[in-house]
Amino acid sequence: MESFSPKLHLPILIFGVAAPFVIPGVTIQIAVLWVMVLFALTWDILGGQMGYNSLGNILFFGSGMYISAVVQVSMFADVAEYTASSGAVDFKYTDAQYFWGLGLGVIAAGIGSAVLAAAIGWTMFGLRGPYFAIGTLGIALTAGELMGTWSWVGAGGGLAMPVFPGSADGKSMMFYFLCFFAAIATYLFCSWLYSTRFGLAINAIRDDEQKAEAMGIHTLRYKTIAWSAAAFFLGISGALFGNITGFVEPLEVAFPVATFGIFMVAMSLLGGKGTLWGPILGAILFHFLKEFTWTYFLGWQWVALGVLIIVNVVFFQQGIMGWLMDKFPERFGIVVDKKEAAE
Amino acid sequence: MWDNISILTAAPVFNIQLILDGLFIGATFALAAYGLALVWGVMNVKNLAQGDFVITGGYIAWWLGKQGIHPLWGMPISIVVMFGFGWLVYITIIRRVIDKDLFTSLLATFGLAIVMAQALNLMFGPEVQTAESDYAVRSYFNNSVTVADIKLIAFALCGVLAVVVVLFMKNSRMGQAIRATAQDPRAARVMGIDTDKVYAFTYALNAAICGAAGALISMIWVIQPFYGIGHAIRAFVIVTAAGFGNLPGVILAGLGLGVMEQYGGFVLGAEFQQATVVGLLVAVLIWRQIEMRRHRQVVQ
Numbered sequence: 001m002e003s004f005s006p007k008l009h010l011p012i013l014i015f016g017v018a019a020p021f022v023i024p025g026v027t028i029q030i031a032v033l034w035v036m037v038l039f040a041l042t043w044d045i046l047g048g049q050m051g052y053n054s055l056g057n058i059l060f061f062g063s064g065m066y067i068s069a070v071v072q073v074s075m076f077a078d079v080a081e082y083t084a085s086s087g088a089v090d091f092k093y094t095d096a097q098y099f100w101g102l103g104l105g106v107i108a109a110g111i112g113s114a115v116l117a118a119a120i121g122w123t124m125f126g127l128r129g130p131y132f133a134i135g136t137l138g139i140a141l142t143a144g145e146l147m148g149t150w151s152w153v154g155a156g157g158g159l160a161m162p163v164f165p166g167s168a169d170g171k172s173m174m175f176y177f178l179c180f181f182a183a184i185a186t187y188l189f190c191s192w193l194y195s196t197r198f199g200l201a202i203n204a205i206r207d208d209e210q211k212a213e214a215m216g217i218h219t220l221r222y223k224t225i226a227w228s229a230a231a232f233f234l235g236i237s238g239a240l241f242g243n244i245t246g247f248v249e250p251l252e253v254a255f256p257v258a259t260f261g262i263f264m265v266a267m268s269l270l271g272g273k274g275t276l277w278g279p280i281l282g283a284i285l286f287h288f289l290k291e292f293t294w295t296y297f298l299g300w301q302w303v304a305l306g307v308l309i310i311v312n313v314v315f316f317q318q319g320i321m322g323w324l325m326d327k328f329p330e331r332f333g334i335v336v337d338k339k340e341a342a343e
Numbered sequence: 344m345w346d347n348i349s350i351l352t353a354a355p356v357f358n359i360q361l362i363l364d365g366l367f368i369g370a371t372f373a374l375a376a377y378g379l380a381l382v383w384g385v386m387n388v389k390n391l392a393q394g395d396f397v398i399t400g401g402y403i404a405w406w407l408g409k410q411g412i413h414p415l416w417g418m419p420i421s422i423v424v425m426f427g428f429g430w431l432v433y434i435t436i437i438r439r440v441i442d443k444d445l446f447t448s449l450l451a452t453f454g455l456a457i458v459m460a461q462a463l464n465l466m467f468g469p470e471v472q473t474a475e476s477d478y479a480v481r482s483y484f485n486n487s488v489t490v491a492d493i494k495l496i497a498f499a500l501c502g503v504l505a506v507v508v509v510l511f512m513k514n515s516r517m518g519q520a521i522r523a524t525a526q527d528p529r530a531a532r533v534m535g536i537d538t539d540k541v542y543a544f545t546y547a548l549n550a551a552i553c554g555a556a557g558a559l560i561s562m563i564w565v566i567q568p569f570y571g572i573g574h575a576i577r578a579f580v581i582v583t584a585a586g587f588g589n590l591p592g593v594i595l596a597g598l599g600l601g602v603m604e605q606y607g608g609f610v611l612g613a614e615f616q617q618a619t620v621v622g623l624l625v626a627v628l629i630w631r632q633i634e635m636r637r638h639r640q641v642v643q
Contacts, residue, residue: 053446126632130445138624145618302461309454
């Protein structure tokens with residue numbers, strides 16, 4: 001791992017900083033790419049490192065989006081009045097109001113989502129294996145349906161975010177870098193987390209939860225903290241994404257269980273779950289594949305996505321990183337005993 | 344919400360309507376859930392494509408209905424086609440994930456579900472469809488309760504199919520082999536049972552059951568390419584609530600879910616009908632967990 005990751009740091013950093021200036025036409029698409037990287041990394045904290053495969057992590061993306069929307073609106077307007085007017089009344093935000101609202105909204109989104117994860121984790125973490133996957137899927141679907149009936153936040157009609165005070169280019173540039181920083185922060189957090197005792201503890205939970213508990217690891221606490229950490233970053237990404245689209249709608253934008261919710265699983269698996277770089281590589285590859293099929297095979301993109309998941313799961317379960325590790329173990333610091341390998 | 348509850352108390356006949364509708368639709372849920380319980384119990388495969396098998400079966404009956412074949416006759420065709428389709432899916436996908444960890448089969452079938460839903464969407468369009476059976480609709484209690492004949496027929500057919508499947512599992516050679524494999528696949532292999540074939544048959548049988556349930560749903564309710572996930576979740580709710588290998592439990596849970604969904608839709612509003620199902624799933628999982636927590640003992 002050590003010999004591998006620094007070689008990728010620099011090119012990715014250069015690409016990330018230069019991209020909006022060199023290819024300004026696709027700034028938003030690349031911003032979404034960073035959100036995807038964040039998705040895959042946060043999914044992998046549970047799915048890869050802890051062995052809890054969640055199909056409903058998108059819940060925290062949506063909750064972050066709604067929390068930041070409500071915070072941003074409620075600071076300077078009445079939310080009920082704002083949603084009821086649905087854009088008819090023009091709420092004018094000054095620059096200062098907008099940026100204060102955005103900053104506080106993003107932070108509140110992260111913290112609120114983390115708290116939500118802790119609350120839900122208390123009940124959900126009793127479920128193991130596929131039950132956990134189905135249970136989280138159920139919670140994410142319920143959240144979308146319920147938000148769609150809550151008129152205070154605009155129900156199915158949705159909620160318009162405050163309008164960015166400035167040019168469209170300025171907006172995409174600012175949110176591009178916010179997304180980029182969020183992804184970098186997530187990466188740094190994950191790489192730090194996996195190098196601590198905490199990382200070892202959640203790996204122990206993945207390998208054998210009963211034994212981990214017998215060894216004195218308070219598994220529920222570790223699981224809850226890990227999910228809250230993932231939810232924190234997901235909440236922030238939701239807040240940013242909501243501001244990019246400028247409009248929060250429950251089923252398609254905030255809780256897209258069948259799109260983003262599945263993408264994050266597919267990306268981690270494609271790259272190789274349980275590794276630090278797997279989700280990142282998976283996200284980058286997946287995003288380009290997705291943009292390609294969405295552009296050239298419109299209508300068939302879902303078939304392509306489903307087939308990708310099936311082929312990935314059935315034939316290529318170890319993912320890109322897992323395959324590389326099998327192929328070149330020495331490059332990952334794994335010492336192969338030649339004598340034993342030959343036998 | 345309270346208005347709707349007061350309607351129910353003021354005019355009790357509405358309850359009859361809701362309960363009847365719930366039972367008719369719940370019977371088809373129970374049928375699909377029985378198929379899931381079979382695959383889950385025998386092969387330990389969590390089939391998330393269950394709902395899309397149901398919807399595909401419905402589209403087969405609906406499409407045949409448009410070609411002039413009555414959907415009730417379309418149902419046997421749907422069963423046969425879905426049996427073949429299930430076998431094909433087993434050979435191509437399920438066989439390769441069956442001995443991997445549980446999440447693999449869940450995700451592989453989820454990918455399959457996406458492909459099937461989208462394929463149906465591309466073939467038949469995203470409109471909500473109903474297969475027309477052209478039977479009379481009867482009214483009772485001064486027209487406040489209406490029951491379509493097709494619903495009664497569908498209900499009876501569900502019963503007949505359930506009995507046929509149960510008898511098949513009890514008495515036929517293949518049924519015995521399936522049950523033996525469920526108990527201990529290794530011992531079954533030693534006894535000369537071709538377990539691979541048993542698995543293939545079980546999965547195909549499940550698809551056929553789904554095909555039948557789907558054909559009935561297309562006649563008494565509505566189908567749409569993306570309704571599959573809802574049916575899959577219903578089947579999961581029923582099986583987790585009842586536990587597999589518990590046929591009376593599956594039937595009761597299926598009928599109960601049908602009725603609860605109708606009540607949820609009526610009392611809370613139609614937009615809550617889907618939320619009722621997924622809410623029930625979460626409730627069942629949490630309830631089961633509390634049950635299990637009670638069984639857990641602290642080592643002193």
